[in-house]
Amino acid sequence: MLGKGIIKGMAETARNFLGSYVSAERLTTVQYPEQRIPQIEKARQFPFLVFDGDDPMKGLRCVACQICEKECPPKCIYIVKSKDKRVDYKGQMQLYPATFDIDLSVCMSCQICVEVCPFESIKMDTAYELSTTDRFGGLMVNKHQLAKSNEHYRHIHPTDAAASDAALAVEVAKAQAKAKADIEAKAKAAAEAKAKAAVITPVAPKPVAAT
Amino acid sequence: MTESLDQIFVTLKHWLLSGFENLLKWLEVAPPDWLMPLVSMVLSLAPILMVFPALFAITTVLERKGLGRIQNRYGPNRVGPFGFLQFAADGIKAIIKEDLVPRAADKIFHFIAPVILVITAFTVYAVLPFGRNMVAVDLDAGLLFFFAVGAASELAVFMAGWSSRNKYALLGAMRAVAQMVSYEIPLILSSVAVVMITGTLSLTKIVEAQSTHAGLLPDWFVFTPWGFMGFALFMIAANAELNRSPFDLPEGESEIIAGYFIEYSGFKFALFFLSEYLSMFALSGLGITLFLGGWNAPFAVLDFIPSWAWFFAKLLALIFLFIWTRGTLPRLRQDQLMNLAWKFMIPMVLVNLVAAALWHFTGPGWMRWLSSGALVVGAYMLLGKPQFESKDIGKRTYRFAD
Numbered sequence: 001m002l003g004k005g006i007i008k009g010m011a012e013t014a015r016n017f018l019g020s021y022v023s024a025e026r027l028t029t030v031q032y033p034e035q036r037i038p039q040i041e042k043a044r045q046f047p048f049l050v051f052d053g054d055d056p057m058k059g060l061r062c063v064a065c066q067i068c069e070k071e072c073p074p075k076c077i078y079i080v081k082s083k084d085k086r087v088d089y090k091g092q093m094q095l096y097p098a099t100f101d102i103d104l105s106v107c108m109s110c111q112i113c114v115e116v117c118p119f120e121s122i123k124m125d126t127a128y129e130l131s132t133t134d135r136f137g138g139l140m141v142n143k144h145q146l147a148k149s150n151e152h153y154r155h156i157h158p159t160d161a162a163a164s165d166a167a168l169a170v171e172v173a174k175a176q177a178k179a180k181a182d183i184e185a186k187a188k189a190a191a192e193a194k195a196k197a198a199v200i201t202p203v204a205p206k207p208v209a210a211t
Numbered sequence: 212m213t214e215s216l217d218q219i220f221v222t223l224k225h226w227l228l229s230g231f232e233n234l235l236k237w238l239e240v241a242p243p244d245w246l247m248p249l250v251s252m253v254l255s256l257a258p259i260l261m262v263f264p265a266l267f268a269i270t271t272v273l274e275r276k277g278l279g280r281i282q283n284r285y286g287p288n289r290v291g292p293f294g295f296l297q298f299a300a301d302g303i304k305a306i307i308k309e310d311l312v313p314r315a316a317d318k319i320f321h322f323i324a325p326v327i328l329v330i331t332a333f334t335v336y337a338v339l340p341f342g343r344n345m346v347a348v349d350l351d352a353g354l355l356f357f358f359a360v361g362a363a364s365e366l367a368v369f370m371a372g373w374s375s376r377n378k379y380a381l382l383g384a385m386r387a388v389a390q391m392v393s394y395e396i397p398l399i400l401s402s403v404a405v406v407m408i409t410g411t412l413s414l415t416k417i418v419e420a421q422s423t424h425a426g427l428l429p430d431w432f433v434f435t436p437w438g439f440m441g442f443a444l445f446m447i448a449a450n451a452e453l454n455r456s457p458f459d460l461p462e463g464e465s466e467i468i469a470g471y472f473i474e475y476s477g478f479k480f481a482l483f484f485l486s487e488y489l490s491m492f493a494l495s496g497l498g499i500t501l502f503l504g505g506w507n508a509p510f511a512v513l514d515f516i517p518s519w520a521w522f523f524a525k526l527l528a529l530i531f532l533f534i535w536t537r538g539t540l541p542r543l544r545q546d547q548l549m550n551l552a553w554k555f556m557i558p559m560v561l562v563n564l565v566a567a568a569l570w571h572f573t574g575p576g577w578m579r580w581l582s583s584g585a586l587v588v589g590a591y592m593l594l595g596k597p598q599f600e601s602k603d604i605g606k607r608t609y610r611f612a613d
Binding site for chain 1: 539555591596
């Protein structure tokens with residue numbers, strides 16, 4: 001009969017209406033500033049820059065390659081490369097960001113910057129209370145505010161941080177192996193050169209012994 | 212005591228009026244002819260202009276809390292005790308917001324549309340009887356006046372949509388006009404049944420016709436077969452007239468954002484909101500007057516409660532019904548909306564007129580219950596079956612592109 005569904009629906013909503021006063025389990029919402037629910041591990045809000053060691057500015061992993069700046073869909077990242085170079089975690093000479101700004105009002109938390117970064121240097125943070133009273137300066141986050149330690153990353157995203165650390169360890173091992181190989185090769189080359197020189201030496205006219 | 216409490220507002224008005232007259236006499240000022248009627252008018256209208264906006268403020272909070280509870284949420288609970296001062300926060304916000312007018316908009320009509328809407332919403336209260344002897348203007352053709360003025364709100368809605376020069380506003384306005392014109396017919400025809408029975412267009416006389424008690428039930432028209440059907444159709448049509456869910460197509464948030472008042476902000480937006488709720492109270496008041504016995508108590512024993520209290524109790528009950536439906540039913544599609552109006556409501560309302568005539572001419576007795584009731588129920592079953600019965604369309608098959 002026409003209207004049966006409406007009556008059923010009205011009964012259902014009436015049950016909800018009255019039930020919400022009777023049983024507290026029905027109320028699924030959280031009274032936010034007082035109550036908070038723990039975030040899931042994959043939660044993400046806004047990127048941060050990872051640094052190693054104690055000094056945030058010295059330990060930044062970022063090498064100012066600008067891949068994230070180019071990939072960012074809403075173009076909220078602004079990077080200026082440094083003029084000089086410094087030693088990175090692998091022991092190589094690298095540039096570092098003189099300026100690294102992210103516009104909080106433009107960022108859409110897509111995580112593409114994190115995915116494209118080859119240096120494990122930009123990651124997503126879980127902090128979500130990012131409002132500010134200054135809508136111009138307060139929403140432009142610079143590298144000093146963005147820099148957060150690797151310990152922080154390990155704390156908020158343990159699984160991802162472990163993977164990231166492992167990847168870095170592999171990189172470091174590779175770099176070290178390469179360095180070692182280089183040294184060996186150099187040594188070998190030097191030895192060969194020496195041997196060659198030694199082979200050639202008898203043919204050459206004998207220098208004055210005193211010299 | 213009961214009598215004086217019932218008439219307290221009427222007495223107050225007379226007291227103020229005579230006080231003003233005595234004051235003029237004491238000052239030895241001869242009042243011009245037009246002064247005393249004007250003062251009397253102001254004294255009648257001022258309560259309407261105060262009580263119903265106040266009711267609007269309370270209703271917005273209650274509606275949000277009620278909808279929250281229906282969805283198993285708390286609803287507003289921050290401002291004031293239990294969030295009941297939320298309306299003050301909303302009002303302050305609306306007033307201090309910037310009033311934006313689109314550059315391409317027709318400035319004059321963009322400005323006067325909300326004004327006209329609010330004026331029409333307030334004007335219809337003039338003829339509603341809120342209690343015994345409590346009616347601002349006792350017109351002989353009160354019902355006609357109500358519908359004539361109420362129909363002007365369609366004009367204001369279209370004015371708002373057209374003058375905004377916005378595609379969503381125009382779409383919303385066109386939907387609104389199509390909907391309001393379609394549902395005006397069942398709204399008016401369902402009230403015509405009452406006019407047929409009582410033989411008057413005066414709303415006070417219609418209330419008086421329902422003031423007797425026959426047996427257990429009071430003589431309210433809702434307790435007759437045609438009156439019950441008429442009341443149901445009236446409420447559905449009123450819901451559509453008010454653009455409230457499930458008939459909120461003109462302002463469907465998910466499709467056309469806010470419909471005809473998309474380009475309004477700040478205080479003008481608040482005026483739209485106000486007029487929407489004022490119309491809701493007015494149409495509920497008309498429904499009460501026509502079908503629910505107006506300000507009459509349901510039982511003779513309860514007559515000691517003042518008549519205006521009964522009116523407002525019934526008004527609050529109907530407001531709750533509106534909120535309840537809003538929290539329950541999803542929005543209709545445009546074709547479903549038109550089908551419901553033209554294929555179900557209008558035939559039903561015409562049958563209802565015949566049922567009312569049968570009721571009147573069969574005379575007292577069980578025969579009129581039988582004949583009128585059978586007609587109404589039969590028509591309901593017959594009209595409801597073909598269109599609204601869920602058809603078995605079989606298992607859904609998918610054909611994918613190769």
